[in-house]
Amino acid sequence: xxxxxxxxxxxxxxxxxxxxxxxxxxxxxxxxxxxxxxxxxxxxxxxxxxxxxxxxxxxxxxxxxxxxxxxxxxxxxxxxxxxxxxxxxxxxxxxxxxxxxxxxxxxxxxxxxxxxxxxxxxxxxxxxxxxxxxxxxxxxxxxxxxxxxxxxxxxxxxxxxxxxxxxxxxxxxxxxxxxxxxxxxxxxxxxxxxxxxxxxxxxxxxxxxxxxxxxxxxxxxxxxxxxxxxxxxxxxxxxxxxxxxxxxxxxxxxxxxxxxxxxxxxxxxxxxxxxxxxxxxxxxxxxxxxxxxxxxxxxxxxxx
Amino acid sequence: xxxxxxxxxxxxxxxxxxxxxxxxxxxxxxxxxxxxxxxxxxxxxxxxxxxxxxxxxxxxxxxxxxxxxxxxxxxxxxxxxxxxxxxxxxxxxxxxxxxxxxxxxxxxxxxxxxxxxxxxxxxxxxxxxxxxxxxxxxxxxxxxxxxxxxxxxx
Ligand SMILES: [Zn+2]
Numbered sequence: 385x386x387x388x389x390x391x392x393x394x395x396x397x398x399x400x401x402x403x404x405x406x407x408x409x410x411x412x413x414x415x416x417x418x419x420x421x422x423x424x425x426x427x428x429x430x431x432x433x434x435x436x437x438x439x440x441x442x443x444x445x446x447x448x449x450x451x452x453x454x455x456x457x458x459x460x461x462x463x464x465x466x467x468x469x470x471x472x473x474x475x476x477x478x479x480x481x482x483x484x485x486x487x488x489x490x491x492x493x494x495x496x497x498x499x500x501x502x503x504x505x506x507x508x509x510x511x512x513x514x515x516x517x518x519x520x521x522x523x524x525x526x527x528x529x530x531x532x533x534x535x536x537x538x539x540x541x542x543x544x545x546x547x548x549x550x551x552x553x554x555x556x557x558x559x560x561x562x563x564x565x566x567x568x569x570x571x572x573x574x575x576x577x578x579x580x581x582x583x584x585x586x587x588x589x590x591x592x593x594x595x596x597x598x599x600x601x602x603x604x605x606x607x608x609x610x611x612x613x614x615x616x617x618x619x620x621x622x623x624x625x626x627x628x629x630x631x632x633x634x635x636x637x638x639x640x641x642x643x644x645x646x647x648x649x650x651x652x653x654x655x656x657x658x659x660x661x662x663x664x665x666x667x668x669x670x671x672x673x674x675x676x677x678x679x680x681x682x683x684x685x686x687x688x
Numbered sequence: 689x690x691x692x693x694x695x696x697x698x699x700x701x702x703x704x705x706x707x708x709x710x711x712x713x714x715x716x717x718x719x720x721x722x723x724x725x726x727x728x729x730x731x732x733x734x735x736x737x738x739x740x741x742x743x744x745x746x747x748x749x750x751x752x753x754x755x756x757x758x759x760x761x762x763x764x765x766x767x768x769x770x771x772x773x774x775x776x777x778x779x780x781x782x783x784x785x786x787x788x789x790x791x792x793x794x795x796x797x798x799x800x801x802x803x804x805x806x807x808x809x810x811x812x813x814x815x816x817x818x819x820x821x822x823x824x825x826x827x828x829x830x831x832x833x834x835x836x837x838x839x840x841x842x
Pocket of ligand 1: 800801827829
């Protein structure tokens, strides 16, 4: 695949072979994270809404490759507060950078930006729509922990209804003969459109409301946060919150190769007593984000 | 006056041009907007609530000295799926065709997702038609689906 000068907007723009090529290149950067291939290049990180982790991960990737970063981390610091359109901001910044990484609360903003920019765009999240680098780093992490992406049993836990990350992961993993174990409260089940996607790929899914039941059956547990705002009834939230907290005790009887992932930040859905367990993998997962972003930036700038 | 000739008066013949027949009456103005007939220099005749054997009630538009390519014609299929396009040259019917739902719908439908960029900035909407029968449109920008019952024209 030639990604040179192409924007990275949505996980739906890729096929299986393309995912694998990016993961292979990320494996190369995992082994060689510091090299000066980006010397003389400027990358803009435009965060119209704050997301410190994602921004730092991108900036770390650029810095480790010897490039320079410009940008802002909050729309309040940008000219959009003066009423400038996104299109104008992007056209202007195109003059200052070789590549733009952007995060924006409005859905479809990254696709639109890629049409008006004269340099490639990497989507670092457009509202509840897409966050493709997160999805790729999750695939990378799953492969790293299991040695393969094929034929795995993967549990997704928490807010499956609104979780953008989960929808993208389900779609991407559908290329790899995954069996999906979907654990959520009744009111936060995976949307039927995503379930239809699983079915249309002739794959299986199982739905659960009980977290403990699923633990012995899977290779990966992907935990996500359940947000208070999703519940009309605060008592219901309190009940649900506690029943979807993973503790070390619950992990007894798990498969030996089980690894626990989480896109972070975590609130209380994984108890801290899990952190030192060898099955906990979420901090390593965050580190993998740097390698994936290095791989993407290097490919898009034609350096790899 | 015989009914036949009265009918002729209502729908008077044109020498060259296009007749769009069997438009649902309520969609006539919409079709005219989609085909840019509101600002055209061509002579345009239109009628609504005319008798139709097939549909009971119909609208019709005639445009003198103007012919449409398939891409333009297919745009009206969303609002007027029953429409027939008749091309006339020298008072003769040269061709008759049905409007067909296109693969891509651009610039005529609003995205139903209020958080979509097309509802914030001056972006021409663009959808891929993922289901022609039930009319489901996938937004090129926010990747959400606008269903038939939620379609609103710009
Ligand atoms: Zn949209």
